[in-house]
Amino acid sequence: MHRTVTTDEDVRRAFASDASGLVLVPEGVARPTSAGEVVELVKEAAASGTPITAAGGQTSTTAASITDTGLLLSLRGLDRVIDIDPVARTARVEAGVLLGEFKRRLAADGLLFPPDPTSEEDVTIGGAIACNASGARTLRYGATRVHVTALRVALATGELVEVRRPGLEKNTAGYALAQDAVDWFVGSEGTLGIVVEAELALLPSPARVVGLAIPFRDEGAALGFVVAARLATNVLPRCIEYFDGLALDIARAARAETAWAPAAAGMVYVEEATDGDDPPLDAWLELAEGHDAIADDVLVFDGDSALRDARRMRHAVPAHMNERGAQYRQAGGRKLSTDWAVPFRKLADTIAEARRLVSDAGIPMPVIYGHAGSGHPHQNFIAEDTASRERTEAVIEATLRHVLAVGGTVSAEHGIGKVKRRWLPLQASAQQLAVMRAVKRELDPQGILAPGNVI
Numbered sequence: 001m002h003r004t005v006t007t008d009e010d011v012r013r014a015f016a017s018d019a020s021g022l023v024l025v026p027e028g029v030a031r032p033t034s035a036g037e038v039v040e041l042v043k044e045a046a047a048s049g050t051p052i053t054a055a056g057g058q059t060s061t062t063a064a065s066i067t068d069t070g071l072l073l074s075l076r077g078l079d080r081v082i083d084i085d086p087v088a089r090t091a092r093v094e095a096g097v098l099l100g101e102f103k104r105r106l107a108a109d110g111l112l113f114p115p116d117p118t119s120e121e122d123v124t125i126g127g128a129i130a131c132n133a134s135g136a137r138t139l140r141y142g143a144t145r146v147h148v149t150a151l152r153v154a155l156a157t158g159e160l161v162e163v164r165r166p167g168l169e170k171n172t173a174g175y176a177l178a179q180d181a182v183d184w185f186v187g188s189e190g191t192l193g194i195v196v197e198a199e200l201a202l203l204p205s206p207a208r209v210v211g212l213a214i215p216f217r218d219e220g221a222a223l224g225f226v227v228a229a230r231l232a233t234n235v236l237p238r239c240i241e242y243f244d245g246l247a248l249d250i251a252r253a254a255r256a257e258t259a260w261a262p263a264a265a266g267m268v269y270v271e272e273a274t275d276g277d278d279p280p281l282d283a284w285l286e287l288a289e290g291h292d293a294i295a296d297d298v299l300v301f302d303g304d305s306a307l308r309d310a311r312r313m314r315h316a317v318p319a320h321m322n323e324r325g326a327q328y329r330q331a332g333g334r335k336l337s338t339d340w341a342v343p344f345r346k347l348a349d350t351i352a353e354a355r356r357l358v359s360d361a362g363i364p365m366p367v368i369y370g371h372a373g374s375g376h377p378h379q380n381f382i383a384e385d386t387a388s389r390e391r392t393e394a395v396i397e398a399t400l401r402h403v404l405a406v407g408g409t410v411s412a413e414h415g416i417g418k419v420k421r422r423w424l425p426l427q428a429s430a431q432q433l434a435v436m437r438a439v440k441r442e443l444d445p446q447g448i449l450a451p452g453n454v455i
Helices: 009-014 035-048 100-108 125-130 221-229 245-254 281-289 303-328 344-361 386-405 421-427 429-443
Strands: 029-032 052-055 071-076 081-085 090-094 149-153 162-163 196-199 206-218 237-244 266-274 298-301 334-337 367-371 376-383
Touching: 009 029, 009 081, 035 052, 035 071, 035 196, 052 125, 052 196, 052 221, 052 386, 071 237, 071 298, 081 125, 090 100, 090 125, 100 125, 100 206, 100 281, 162 237, 206 221, 206 281, 206 303, 221 266, 221 281, 245 303, 245 386, 266 303, 281 386, 303 334, 303 367, 303 376, 334 386, 344 376, 344 386
Parallel strands: 029 071, 052 071
Antiparallel strands: 081 090, 090 196, 149 162, 149 196, 206 266, 206 298, 237 266, 237 367, 334 376, 367 376
């Protein structure tokens, strides 16, 4: 057994849970501190046929970062920021670097790594790459994938390889799926290789960002405003987030302002970034008033401190729901969350259909919040026991079937992991699944990497 591997039960249980609500206790835990140690561990696992599941901050909502089979490989010890080049606007970092700390370090040089998953204070760079993390700002900046320029990856054989984007504007050499090896690993949830280091493309930090929390009297008006904000030419949002009435109650409590906007049944939070010019607040307010917003109760978040306050308000919703769900684990219940997405113009109708399915099933309404500007909300259900969990999962599947019927996806940002594996075949054809399995066999012929994730 490698010196970094432990089978101590307390240690194994410390790595047995993530944000999915599941608990899977690994047979062993390894905590390497270098890429060389990762390579040694993978070689030993390959030689013995031992499954090995990589993990970062273990913030996965799909159980991608936990396992009860083989070795849990925690990469938190690979935590060096190797280089930041302000001129080239690139950074070289190890997989275990925490995203929040990394972004604060970049800010000192006037730089920005745009992906902003809600859990950025706990998520690692490697974890963000493994699930192609996104967040609220994806509306303007895109998900993690587009900001990754090169990777060092430990393959299932223990071979350490570096892959780099070709940087070409034109390329017709072979199949498109084979032209850029970086894309093999971004979003692969640890099933094709273990990312140990990454080169990332950075952006200059915006000179000024202003956020607006805009309350609405009803859900239809709020979601109509979302569409209008996407189509408007006089505003340029970097995020458009929706909070239904239940989510708004949690956000109010987080700000200790339970009396704010008492007539509101929902809220939309937007941010606009500029290069120093004043954000177009008048245009935002005019647009909001045109969609029956409660204009007198609009909150403005201007400056770093205020924006951190707004972020805490938004983060309070999933944090609150995670805590609620954890209370029911012993009874077979937990928080159940979705991350489906539809074309943004179809969001209001899809949420209405999702609510109808919940009502018909006789289960409590979920908390609905999230990235409405991208047609991508989260439904958070609380199942109190096994029976209610099964009823809720049936409602989720029915919702996903409707989502796919209107051109959507079963997973927009959290990946498939183990939790959503049953629903991937609803979206992916038999041929697509066969291609995925073929790639998996080629890169991981023994099937030892992250068993149970994706396929």
